[in-house]
Amino acid sequence: MSPLIQGVSADRIAEVAAHAATAYRAARPRSAAAHWADAWLGGVPMHWMKDWPQPFPMLVARAKGAWLEDIDGNRLDDFCLGDTGSMFGHSPAPVARALRAQAGRGLTYMLPTEDVLAVGALLCQRFGDFRWQIATTATDANRFALRVARAVTGRAKVLVFNGCYHGTVDDAMVRLRAGQTEARPGLVGQVADLTKTAVAVEFNDLAAVERALAAGDVAAVLCEPVLTNSCMVLPEPGFHAGLRALTRRYGSLLIIDETHTISTGLGGYTRTHGLEPDAFVLGKCVAGGLPAAVWGLAPELAARFAAYDATRPTGHSGMGTTLSANPLQFAALRATLAEVMTPANYARMEAGAARLEAGLSRAIAAQGAPWHVVRVGARVEFICAPGPLHNGAEAEAAHAPALEAAIHASLLNRGCLIAPFHNMMLVSPATTRRQIDRLIAAFTSTLVALFN
Numbered sequence: 228m229s230p231l232i233q234g235v236s237a238d239r240i241a242e243v244a245a246h247a248a249t250a251y252r253a254a255r256p257r258s259a260a261a262h263w264a265d266a267w268l269g270g271v272p273m274h275w276m277k278d279w280p281q282p283f284p285m286l287v288a289r290a291k292g293a294w295l296e297d298i299d300g301n302r303l304d305d306f307c308l309g310d311t312g313s314m315f316g317h318s319p320a321p322v323a324r325a326l327r328a329q330a331g332r333g334l335t336y337m338l339p340t341e342d343v344l345a346v347g348a349l350l351c352q353r354f355g356d357f358r359w360q361i362a363t364t365a366t367d368a369n370r371f372a373l374r375v376a377r378a379v380t381g382r383a384k385v386l387v388f389n390g391c392y393h394g395t396v397d398d399a400m401v402r403l404r405a406g407q408t409e410a411r412p413g414l415v416g417q418v419a420d421l422t423k424t425a426v427a428v429e430f431n432d433l434a435a436v437e438r439a440l441a442a443g444d445v446a447a448v449l450c451e452p453v454l455t456n457s458c459m460v461l462p463e464p465g466f467h468a469g470l471r472a473l474t475r476r477y478g479s480l481l482i483i484d485e486t487h488t489i490s491t492g493l494g495g496y497t498r499t500h501g502l503e504p505d506a507f508v509l510g511k512c513v514a515g516g517l518p519a520a521v522w523g524l525a526p527e528l529a530a531r532f533a534a535y536d537a538t539r540p541t542g543h544s545g546m547g548t549t550l551s552a553n554p555l556q557f558a559a560l561r562a563t564l565a566e567v568m569t570p571a572n573y574a575r576m577e578a579g580a581a582r583l584e585a586g587l588s589r590a591i592a593a594q595g596a597p598w599h600v601v602r603v604g605a606r607v608e609f610i611c612a613p614g615p616l617h618n619g620a621e622a623e624a625a626h627a628p629a630l631e632a633a634i635h636a637s638l639l640n641r642g643c644l645i646a647p648f649h650n651m652m653l654v655s656p657a658t659t660r661r662q663i664d665r666l667i668a669a670f671t672s673t674l675v676a677l678f679n
C-alpha cells in the first residue's frame with residue numbers, strides 16, 4: 228500500500244497529477260509549441276514563472292476583472308490575481324483610465340505632479356497618520372524602512388518570524404533551526420553572515436521575542452500581522468498587543484508589512500485591528516497592479532529620522548531608485564486609493580471570500596479530510612493539515628508540496644487558477660458568485676478524486 232500524505236495515498240496523488248498534466252498539455256498546443264526561446268536565463272524572464280505545477284507555463288493573451296485567458300483560448304477564473312498585485316481585479320477601470328491619461332503626459336521626470344497632493348492625503352486617509360515615501364517594490368519599501376530603523380536606533384539587527392517572507396530583503400532570509408537563527412539554504416551568492424544582522428523567532432511566541440529584544444541590539448521587528456508566506460498562521464489573542472509592548476519596552480521599532488494582509492479590509496490589518504506600528508509598508512496592489520509601493524513613518528519616528536538626517540554626512544543615503552515616485556505610479560495610486568480601494572469593494576470581497584471559505588470547508592468535511600481553511604478578509608487558504616497552526620515550524624510541517632501541486636493542477640484543468648505558492652485564493656471585487664461556486668465545485672471534485 229502506498230504511503231499516506233496528509234490523508235491521501237501517494238499513488239492517488241501521482242495519478243491525479245499525471246492526469247492533470249496530460250489534460251493541460253492537450254489544451255495548450257500553442258503555449259507548448261512556443262517553448263522556449265533560449266534568450267531567457269533558465270527559460271523564463273522571471274524565475275517564479277516556473278514555480279507553477281504545470282509542465283510548462285501558459286502564455287497569457289489577456290486578463291480582465293477576475294478572469295485570464297491564455298493564447299490557446301482557455302479562459303480561467305483567476306483567484307491568484309498576480310499573488311496579490313491584482314487583488315482588486317485585472318485592470319480596474321479607474322486605474323486603466325488614469326494610466327491612459329498620464330501616458331501622453333510623460334512617464335518619468337523625477338519631479339512631483341499634482342497627483343502627489345491627492346495621493347498624500349489619500350494615503351493618510353486610508354492607512355493612518357504616517358509620513359510617506361514611494362518605492363517601486365515592497366521589497367524596497369521594507370529595505371528602506373529598515374534602513375531608517377537602523378539609522379535612528381544605532382542598532383544592527385532586525386527580528387523576523389520563522390517562515391516569514393518580506394520580499395528579497397537579504398536580512399530577512401533567515402530561519403530558526405533547533406533554537407538558532409541561520410541563513411536559509413538556497414540563497415544565491417549570499418556572502419554576508421546574516422546572523423549578525425538578523426534574529427528569527429517563532430510567530431506567536433512572546434517569550435522568545437522578549438529574549439531576543441532583551442539583548443538590546445534589535446533595531447526593529449519586521450512583521451506581517453498574519454504569517455501569510457508559509458501556510459497561513461493567525462496571531463493568537465494578545466500577540467500583537469504583547470509585541471507592541473515589548474518593542475516599546477526594549478527600544479525596538481515595529482515595522483508592519485501589510486503587503487498581503489491588505490486583504491483584511493480597508494486600511495489593512497493595522498486599521499482593522501488597531502495596531503500601532505512605527506512604520507507601515509504596503510506594495511503589490513496599492514497601485515492597482517502597476518509596480519509601486521509605499522512606506523510611511525509614524526510622526527514620532529519621522530521626527531527622529533529628520534533629526535538624524537540633519538546630522539548625517541552628505542552623500543548617498545542608500546535609499547531610493549531612479550524610477551520610483553514617477554507620475555505613472557501616482558496616477559495609478561490616486562485612482563486605486565480613491566476609486567478602487569473602497570469600503571464597497573472590500574464588502575464585496577469579504578462576502579465572496581466568506582462564501583468560498585464555507586464551500587471549501589464543506590468539501591473538506593465531506594471527505595473527512597484532516598485539513599482546514601483559514602481566511603483573512605479576501606484571502607482564503609486551504610491547508611492540507613489540521614489547524615489552527617501556531618507558528619512557522621508548524622506551517623512548514625503542514626506543507627505538502629506534491630499533494631498541493633496535484634490539487635493546483637487539477638483545479639486549473641477545471642478552469643480555476645490559484646496561487647502557485649501555498650494554497651492561496653483571493654476574491655476581488657470583480658469576482659462573481661458563479662466563479663466562486665465553480666471553484667468550490669472544482670475543489671470538491673478534486674477531493675473526491677483524491678480520497679475515493
Ligand SMILES: Cc1ncc(COP(=O)(O)O)c(C=O)c1O
Nearest residue numbers: 364365366392393394484486487
Ligand atoms: C509580505 C510581503 N512583503 C513584501 C513582499 C515583496 O513584494 P515584491 O516582490 O513586490 O517586492 C512580499 C512578496 O510576496 C510579501 O509577501
